[in-house]
Amino acid sequence: MSRVFFTNARGLKWDYNHSLAGRLERMLSEVGFLGMFNKKEWVAVKTHFGSEGAHRIIRPVFLRKVVDAVKTAGAVPFVTDTVRIMGLDYLEVANQNGINHLSVGAPVILADGIYGKDSILVKAGELLGEIAVASAIYDAPAMIVCSHIKGHIQAGYAGAIKNLAMGGVSSVHREGGWKKGRGQMHCHGEVPITWDIETCVYCQQCENVCPKEAISFPDEKFSYDMKKCWYCGRCTRVCPSGSLVLPVDDSMFQKTLAESAAAVLSTFKPGKVLYINFMTEIQPECDCMPSCDTPMLQDQGIMMSDDLVAIEQATIDILRKASPLPQSVAEERGCKPGDDVLAMANPRDYNLQVSEAERLGLGSREYEITEID
Ligand code: SF4
Ligand code: SF4
Numbered sequence: 001m002s003r004v005f006f007t008n009a010r011g012l013k014w015d016y017n018h019s020l021a022g023r024l025e026r027m028l029s030e031v032g033f034l035g036m037f038n039k040k041e042w043v044a045v046k047t048h049f050g051s052e053g054a055h056r057i058i059r060p061v062f063l064r065k066v067v068d069a070v071k072t073a074g075a076v077p078f079v080t081d082t083v084r085i086m087g088l089d090y091l092e093v094a095n096q097n098g099i100n101h102l103s104v105g106a107p108v109i110l111a112d113g114i115y116g117k118d119s120i121l122v123k124a125g126e127l128l129g130e131i132a133v134a135s136a137i138y139d140a141p142a143m144i145v146c147s148h149i150k151g152h153i154q155a156g157y158a159g160a161i162k163n164l165a166m167g168g169v170s171s172v173h174r175e176g177g178w179k180k181g182r183g184q185m186h187c188h189g190e191v192p193i194t195w196d197i198e199t200c201v202y203c204q205q206c207e208n209v210c211p212k213e214a215i216s217f218p219d220e221k222f223s224y225d226m227k228k229c230w231y232c233g234r235c236t237r238v239c240p241s242g243s244l245v246l247p248v249d250d251s252m253f254q255k256t257l258a259e260s261a262a263a264v265l266s267t268f269k270p271g272k273v274l275y276i277n278f279m280t281e282i283q284p285e286c287d288c289m290p291s292c293d294t295p296m297l298q299d300q301g302i303m304m305s306d307d308l309v310a311i312e313q314a315t316i317d318i319l320r321k322a323s324p325l326p327q328s329v330a331e332e333r334g335c336k337p338g339d340d341v342l343a344m345a346n347p348r349d350y351n352l353q354v355s356e357a358e359r360l361g362l363g364s365r366e367y368e369i370t371e372i373d
Contacts, residue, residue: 001364001366001367002305002306002307002310002364003031003306003307003310003368003370004303004304004305004310004311004369005027005031005303005305005370005371006301006314006318006370006371007020007023007024007027007371007372008373009280009300009301009302010301018373020062020280020301020302021065023301023302023372024062024065024066024276024302025065027372028066028069029069029072034070034072034073034274035073036142036271036272036306037070037075037142037272038074038075038142039074039075040074040075040076041075041076041141041142042075042076042078042140042142043075043077043141043142043144044078044080044111044136044137044142044144045063045066045070045077045080045104045106045143045146046081046137046143046145046163046164046168047063047080047081047148048081048147048163048167048288049090049093049094049097050093050097050287051084051085051093051287051288051289051290052093053289053290053291053292054285054287054288054290054291054292056148056150056283056287056292056295057097057099057148057287058146058147058148058278059098059280060097060099062146062302063079063099063103063104063146064103064105066144066146066276067104067105067106070106071106075142077106077144078108078109079106079107079108079109080108080109080111080137081110081111081167082110082111082112082116082134082168082170083111083112083113083114083115083116083170083171084211084288087110087113087114087115087116091108091110091114094108109136110136111135111136111137112135112136112170116170116171116172117170117174118135118136119132119134119138119169119170119173119174120132120135120138121133121176121180122138122263122264122266122267123263123266124259124260124262124263125263125360127252127255127256128185128256128259128260130176130263131180131181131184131259131260131263131264132169132170132176132180132181133168133169133170133263133267134169137168137264137267140268141268141269141272142272142273143268143272143273144274144275144276145164145274145275145308146276146278147160147162147163147275147276147277148278148280148281148287149277149279149280149282149315149319150281150283150284150285150287151283151284151285151296151342152346152348153237153284153285153346154186154248154253154348155253155254155257155348155353156342156343156346156348156350157316157319157342157353158286159277159311159312159315159316160275160277160308160311160312160315161261161308161312161353161354162257164260164261164264164265165185165257165258165259165260166185166257168260168261168264169181169260169263169264170182171183171230178229178230178231181230182230182231183229183230183231183232184231185253185256185257185260186232186248186253187231187233187246188247188248188249192224192229193224193229193236193244193245193246194244194245195222196242196245197222197243199241199242199243200222200241201243202217204217205235205238206235206236206238206239206244207235208290209234209235209238209290210234210235211232211234212229212230214226214228214229214230215235233248234288237285238289238290250349251349251352254349254352255352255356257353258353258356258359258362259356259360261357261362262360262361262362265308265362271306273308274304274305275305275307275308275311276302276303276304277303277304277311277315278302279299279300279301279302279303279315279319280299280300280301280302281295282296282298282299282322283296284328293328293329294325294328296325296328296329296330296335296341297319297322297324297330297341298322298323298325300319300322301318303315303318307364307367308357308363309354309357309358309362309364310363310365310366310367311363311367312354313354314367316342316350319341320338320340321338323337324337324339329345330344330345333345
């Protein structure tokens with residue numbers, strides 16, 4: 001049985017120790033996981049910086065608690081994420097979302113450099129072959145994976161596996177291009193994005209969201225530059241009429257997430273990675289989208305474990321019991337208590353990423369949960 005610790009989001013006593021921040025602080029100091037870090041060891045605190053319009057990320061106050069705990073353990077933390085848009089713009093996004101050295105108490109750095117190309121090819125499995133792991137993560141001796149739990153249009157569920165798989169690798173590799181990066185999971189095969197002239201409403205949202213300026217509409221005709229494209233899939237996700245299609249196989253996507261997570265973890269010695277899942281502001285889509293929707297599930301709290309698969313399974317099990325929220329996609333889809341709100345928001349077989357991660361030896365779905373009150 002793997003150990004998973006949980007603290008509830010409810011604040012039933014009006015004192016700091018029972019606030020969610022206070023409980024996280026107590027959980028970090030009481031459960032003994034910080035013993036995995038050596039004195040003066042550099043520890044990557046991996047989070048997601050969000051986007052200019054997607055503010056529902058892990059709040060800086062929680063990152064600060066993690067950073068402070070690492071320092072108390074005698075190790076040296078830095079807060080990091082990989083580049084999703086142009087690197088300097090992404091640092092500004094982090095700053096606007098409240099993540100900077102002053103707020104979190106540690107340097108905030110781009111894991112794969114300001115051009116998003118500082119990565120090292122690491123052997124993955126039979127589906128991916130190899131994948132470009134961000135150099136600051138590749139070189140870090142230890143890591144705390146702080147994951148904001150939410151839905152995802154392609155994955156159905158986005159937690160620690162996805163944070164590692166997508167967030168631990170670069171969009172492109174310096175020599176290998178997009179096929180060695182994140183795009184390898186988003187798209188299978190060298191097939192361009194297709195555009196349907198009949199259904200396009202010329203809203204230009206695809207052009208606006210593209211981080212690489214790969215899309216334009218000269219003379220009201222779709223123009224797409226495959227050479228610039230990162231295959232991030234963002235244009236297809238924002239298209240209101242389904243006019244853009246990026247070829248993807250759903251089950252292959254879930255399996256490659258597990259494979260990429262395994263590749264990222266292979267760069268660490270056993271027992272050097274801690275996972276913290278934040279079940280707060282659980283919205284239906286990824287933190288990289290240009291905006292965020294209202295939360296679809298009530299806040300549940302925070303999970304912590306040294307087992308990737310156990311924490312993901314425990315998180316999913318709690319979300320299955322969480323109350324769907326009114327005035328959200330959950331209400332629109334007619335979700336009732338006990339429904340699988342994640343699957344009703346984005347119909348995907350998200351359990352596959354967890355079972356695949358277990359099959360690849362990344363942990364166990366058998367867990368024992370201990371609640372920190
Ligand atoms: S997938 Fe779409 S949004 Fe992403 S880089 Fe390519 S064209 Fe741009
Ligand atoms: S987002 Fe879709 S509908 Fe809008 S311009 Fe692009 S292809 Fe057309």
